[in-house]
Amino acid sequence: MAETQLTPRHIPDRLEGRGARLLKSWESLLFVVACLIFLGNSLASPYFLDPWNLSDATFNFTEKAMIAFAMALVIISGEIDLSVASVIALASTAMGYAVQLGFDTPALVAIGLSVGLICGAINGLLITGLGLPSIVVTIGTMSLFRGLSFIILGDQAFTGYPDSFSWFGQGYVWWVFSFEFTLFVMLAVVYGVVLHKTNFGRAVYAIGNNQTAALFSGIRVGRIKFILFLLTGLMAGLASICLTSRLGSTRPSIALGWELEVVTMVVLGGVNILGGSGTIPGVVLAALIMGMVTFGFGLLNVPGIVMSIFIGLLLISVIALPILWRRARRRLAH
Amino acid sequence: MMAKFLKNRELLLVGAIGVLLALITWRFPPFVAPANLARVYNDTSILIILALGQMAVILTRCIDLSMAANLALSGMVAAMLNAASPGLPIPLVILAAVALGTVLGMINGALVWKLDIPPIVVTLGTLTIYRGLIFLLSDGKWINAHQMSDAFKALPRDALLGFPVLSWLSLVMIALVFLLMSRTALGRAFYAVGGNPHAAVYTGIDVGRTRFSAYCLSGALAGLSGYLWVSRYAVAYVDIAAGFELDIIAACVIGGISIAGGIGTVAGAVLGALFLGVIKNALPVINISPFAQMAISGTVIIIAVAVNARAERRKGRVILRKAEAV
Numbered sequence: 318m319a320e321t322q323l324t325p326r327h328i329p330d331r332l333e334g335r336g337a338r339l340l341k342s343w344e345s346l347l348f349v350v351a352c353l354i355f356l357g358n359s360l361a362s363p364y365f366l367d368p369w370n371l372s373d374a375t376f377n378f379t380e381k382a383m384i385a386f387a388m389a390l391v392i393i394s395g396e397i398d399l400s401v402a403s404v405i406a407l408a409s410t411a412m413g414y415a416v417q418l419g420f421d422t423p424a425l426v427a428i429g430l431s432v433g434l435i436c437g438a439i440n441g442l443l444i445t446g447l448g449l450p451s452i453v454v455t456i457g458t459m460s461l462f463r464g465l466s467f468i469i470l471g472d473q474a475f476t477g478y479p480d481s482f483s484w485f486g487q488g489y490v491w492w493v494f495s496f497e498f499t500l501f502v503m504l505a506v507v508y509g510v511v512l513h514k515t516n517f518g519r520a521v522y523a524i525g526n527n528q529t530a531a532l533f534s535g536i537r538v539g540r541i542k543f544i545l546f547l548l549t550g551l552m553a554g555l556a557s558i559c560l561t562s563r564l565g566s567t568r569p570s571i572a573l574g575w576e577l578e579v580v581t582m583v584v585l586g587g588v589n590i591l592g593g594s595g596t597i598p599g600v601v602l603a604a605l606i607m608g609m610v611t612f613g614f615g616l617l618n619v620p621g622i623v624m625s626i627f628i629g630l631l632l633i634s635v636i637a638l639p640i641l642w643r644r645a646r647r648r649l650a651h
Numbered sequence: 652m653m654a655k656f657l658k659n660r661e662l663l664l665v666g667a668i669g670v671l672l673a674l675i676t677w678r679f680p681p682f683v684a685p686a687n688l689a690r691v692y693n694d695t696s697i698l699i700i701l702a703l704g705q706m707a708v709i710l711t712r713c714i715d716l717s718m719a720a721n722l723a724l725s726g727m728v729a730a731m732l733n734a735a736s737p738g739l740p741i742p743l744v745i746l747a748a749v750a751l752g753t754v755l756g757m758i759n760g761a762l763v764w765k766l767d768i769p770p771i772v773v774t775l776g777t778l779t780i781y782r783g784l785i786f787l788l789s790d791g792k793w794i795n796a797h798q799m800s801d802a803f804k805a806l807p808r809d810a811l812l813g814f815p816v817l818s819w820l821s822l823v824m825i826a827l828v829f830l831l832m833s834r835t836a837l838g839r840a841f842y843a844v845g846g847n848p849h850a851a852v853y854t855g856i857d858v859g860r861t862r863f864s865a866y867c868l869s870g871a872l873a874g875l876s877g878y879l880w881v882s883r884y885a886v887a888y889v890d891i892a893a894g895f896e897l898d899i900i901a902a903c904v905i906g907g908i909s910i911a912g913g914i915g916t917v918a919g920a921v922l923g924a925l926f927l928g929v930i931k932n933a934l935p936v937i938n939i940s941p942f943a944q945m946a947i948s949g950t951v952i953i954i955a956v957a958v959n960a961r962a963e964r965r966k967g968r969v970i971l972r973k974a975e976a977v
Contacts, residue, residue: 460945461945622782625779632776
């Protein structure tokens with residue numbers, strides 16, 4: 318994070334100068350990894366290829382991926398949002414509280430989304446309004462939002478969600494495709510178009526590459542960053558609705574530690590943590606990989622925490638491999 | 652005079668802690684009894700030790716998110732060593748924990764140094780790997796008090812001149828890190844690398860090696876804290892100190908250590924940790940639910956950053972002031 322603000326920006330040679338060719342090779346690397354894991358999974362367990370199983374597997378990543386799309390934009394712009402998991406908890410707590418007061422599904426959805434938006438706005442105001450570093454602000458709001466859930470809930474849990482509410486986390490839209498997965502696909506398209514086809518998306522890259530230059534070229538840096546934090550908040554609210562609906566209950570420890578998983582997903586997807594580069598298709602592939610790894614290990618009865626070793630190694634090696642590869646090639650050229 | 656006071660972050664923090672203590676005393680006078688303050692300090696000792704390591708890393712413009720996982724892994728190994736051979740002298744166990752912590756820190760440092768992977772990515776990765784390794788090692792089982800030898804559990808609690816060894820150890824660490832920062836070339840290099848890496852290169856400082864050393868230091872301190880944690884609480888399991896990495900960073904941030912590198916003092920790190928420690932210990936006694944603790948420390952972090960931000964802003968030739976502000 319520190320690098321983004323102070324060093325004369327070192328050009329991420331992975332992406333720039335060599336253009337889209339290398340960018341594509343990054344995603345094809347991810348694609349190959351995804352295919353290998355898919356193959357490995359289907360060889361490892363005869364139950365893997367069942368369509369219902371595969372559909373179930375999507376729940377391992379859809380909620381995190383929704384946030385990862387918005388997070389990708391935030392990270393490309395050179396900032397970070399570590400408060401997303403706490404926003405999930407706070408939104409879920411607010412919805413649970415509303416249930417106790419007798420609110421029905423439409424109101425719950427509205428409450429979940431608005432809590433997300435409000436939290437995003439608080440982050441955005443602190444970061445763009447006061448010019449504070451986002452990594453520290455969102456560590457603070459992360460404790461704050463999660464703490465508010467703890468104050469409201471204590472060691473209790475909210476349950477008793479209306480039946481119609483469970484559709485968001487458990488409903489199917491078309492044959493085996495769950496509502497969550499459909500939402501994931503739609504959001505992937507929307508974010509892909511916004512980031513790669515609009516002026517807004519170009520502005521996000523410009524800010525990440527050189528904030529000062531972006532401002533001089535007429536980009537409203539503050540406003541765009543504010544919108545990006547609103548988006549991560551909104552997506553966390555949306556994820557909260559899906560997750561709460563799927564679990565059917567709210568605890569203050571809901572989604573604990575998700576912020577790091579979301580960041581991992583984004584970085585694994587090829588988004589430069591220092592800002593300025595990355596793509597939505599990369600994030601989609603990373604989400605699929607992480608989801609399939611979790612599911613595959615689950616089928617093999619490997620505990621979730623062992624999977625985290627694999628995700629950690631994957632994260633480091635996927636970042637390290639292109640660097641080593643480039644270095645080896647340079648050595649050969651000499 | 653006032654402006655000068657406001658600019659000195661350490662004095663500001665001392666003032667803030669003073670105000671905090673005054674407020675607590677108003678509601679619950681026994682809190683400031685010397686014995687209780689000593690207990691609060693003892694409670695905060697581990698956080699202080701960890702904050703010292705994190706400070707060195709942050710000074711060089713890096714970050715170590717894996718410290719709590721490192722603590723948990725080193726602590727688990729120390730506990731397992733003790734459970735497997737209770738006769739092993741405790742200094743050897745501590746040495747093993749510190750050595751393991753250092754090795755884990757070296758892994759972080761080497762990845763940052765040799766492969767140029769951004770520190771946040773490296774330590775995010777090793778954070779999950781180290782936690783996973785604890786599970787593999789322990790098979791997910793807890794090591795409980797009755798499996799640990801008495802000497803293992805007693806050391807941090809043993810009194811020395813009226814204070815527990817844990818408190819003394821943290822004081823020794825503060826002194827050592829202070830000497831390292833103020834009296835050695837390496838300490839100066841930490842500041843130089845964080846202040847301006849390019850200038851540091853021209854003065855003959857190896858930026859990568861300096862960062863590597865910072866990670867070794869944070870790893871060693873995490874390893875030491877690992878032993879202290881499991882022996883003090885007399886339990887070791889996969890999730891100990893989960894999420895603690897953010898407390899450590901928070902202590903540094905409150906202590907005025909700039910997340911952008913190059914700015915910060917040992918006193919700041921210690922005071923930042925103490926500030927969190929006082930809050931944590933005071934909440935129950937003044938009848939604020941412990942559930943409010945996270946919300947309060949979050950608010951404190953935000954306020955601390957907002958106060959520090961003004962002093963932190965870089966000077967330089969700024970044509971359009973707004974550009975640097977956003």
